């Protein structure tokens with residue numbers, strides 16, 4: 165692994181900082197951006213560490229919101245209509261007052277790296293971190309040839325191997341993966357309705373779990389087509405390709421297309437905690453359980469987590485990294501329990517929810533911002549004979 169000073173690090177590196185940000189992905193860079201926008205915090209000495217600052221377009225983030233955020237200029241596409249499909253069931257839903265938006269990872273990384281370059285108090289180090297420890301109340305971050313100290317360390321470095329091991333040994337707490345492969349394709353002729361995002365098309369091989377195609381048209385020729393599964397283990401890459409090929413053959417027979425880009429990923433879906441979070445070392449992002457366990461969405465939760473941290477730093481109050489409230493975590497746990505134990509098909513659960521509710525109510529529910537009344541509406545869409553015993557099981561396991 166590289167352990168070199170890159171072209172961001174023009175200035176001599178101190179070994180003591182106010183803040184160390186370990187991991188410059190979505191969470192680390194979001195935190196950096198937010199700190200640098202705070203008049204009270206922007207002059208803190210900050211060290212940002214990552215294996216590399218040469219960022220690629222390794223992911224696209226989709227999320228929904230009612231109002232533009234500070235990242236609105238990075239949004240490359242938004243939709244006000246989504247659709248769900250299962251066998252003969254098809255439903256189009258207006259997302260109003262939400263918009264479903266997409267940001268390309270590389271635009272996000274470069275935007276923040278460029279912005280932060282203007283701050284001489286921000287230092288950069290390319291290194292493979294191998295330990296983060298507490299020494300006499302101070303956080304210490306170690307890499308092969310050095311270490312740095314800070315009063316506060318925010319880490320998002322997540323060893324995927326540890327996570328895979330955890331997922332295999334997790335018997336008591338459900339642990340599924342949301343795993344996928346997507347292709348950004350371009351047809352030579354306009355074939356797509358760019359106004360509608362196909363959020364979940366369950367007319368694909370479920371592989372005995374929950375599988376769907378996610379089709380996000382960027383223009384009338386270009387779309388991100390992603391085969392996604394919620395299941396305990398990751399597939400061989402060729403299996404995702406096979407499903408995407410089949411899908412495109414069925415929906416666009418004989419049509420030629422070019423593959424512009426591919427993305428692969430695996431997001432943990434679990435109530436398990438991955439690490440401890442307490443002064444002076446706080447975990448953020450996926451490592452800090454920002455991912456919503458029942459959906460795999462994390463981008464907006466990471467922004468909430470960062471806002472919470474910055475508010476605490478500004479006010480001198482205790483830092484709180486938990487972003488999911490107890491009530492919605494309970495719903496997540498019940499859904500995961502049902503999926504893991506195959507008590508009902510995931511495709512049927514999502515179909516019922518979308519069949520009987522407005523997209524806005526579902527988005528609020530999935531954002532953890534729904535009211536109890538809205539929760540009841542969602543729950544009334546689902547069979548009590550399955551969900552009630554599962555809920556009781558989850559409660560009794562917890563106590």
Ligand SMILES: Cc1cc2nc3c(=O)[nH]c(=O)nc-3n(C[C@H](O)[C@H](O)[C@H](O)COP(=O)(O)OP(=O)(O)OC[C@H]3O[C@@H](n4cnc5c(N)ncnc54)[C@H](O)[C@@H]3O)c2cc1C
Nearest residue numbers: 187188189190191215223225226293429449450461462463
């Ligand atoms: C392909 C993909 C697509 C996704 N799409 C969506 C989406 O559409 N919507 C949504 O809400 N969520 C999505 N997610 C989930 C989530 O938003 C992302 O995973 C998000 O990037 C998590 O942010 P993070 O900072 O925790 O991790 P990352 O963004 O992965 O950042 C971790 C950083 O730590 C660095 N690092 C790791 N180990 C070390 C080490 N030992 N030393 C130094 N540096 C290290 C890495 O290089 C990386 O830069 C997606 C995830 C993936 C993988």
